[in-house]
Amino acid sequence: MSEQERGSRFIAGTLFFGIILAAMASGSPIESFINPPSLLMTVGDGALLTVTAHGRGGLRELRRIFKENGNRTEFEFAQTVAAGAAKHFEPAG
Numbered sequence: 001m002s003e004q005e006r007g008s009r010f011i012a013g014t015l016f017f018g019i020i021l022a023a024m025a026s027g028s029p030i031e032s033f034i035n036p037p038s039l040l041m042t043v044g045d046g047a048l049l050t051v052t053a054h055g056r057g058g059l060r061e062l063r064r065i066f067k068e069n070g071n072r073t074e075f076e077f078a079q080t081v082a083a084g085a086a087k088h089f090e091p092a093g
Contacts, residue, residue: 024033050059065074 020033024030047059050062062078065078
């Protein structure tokens, strides 16, 4: 990963967490930011759609890529797998 990519990721991550902390500091209760059923639907359905599109091997490969900080080619594979799973959300027609 290049120095520029690393810097961009750091800035994006910092802004991401900054926005979350600002929203939490606005006085909303923590329960409004953590919703177990939504998390289950998002993560669970995403995993199941990946398995539907690419089999269990696709899910295992994605986990390995992210766990081992894969190279660009591996991340391109991960994007292909995610795009295949996303096709299930496209409206029919």
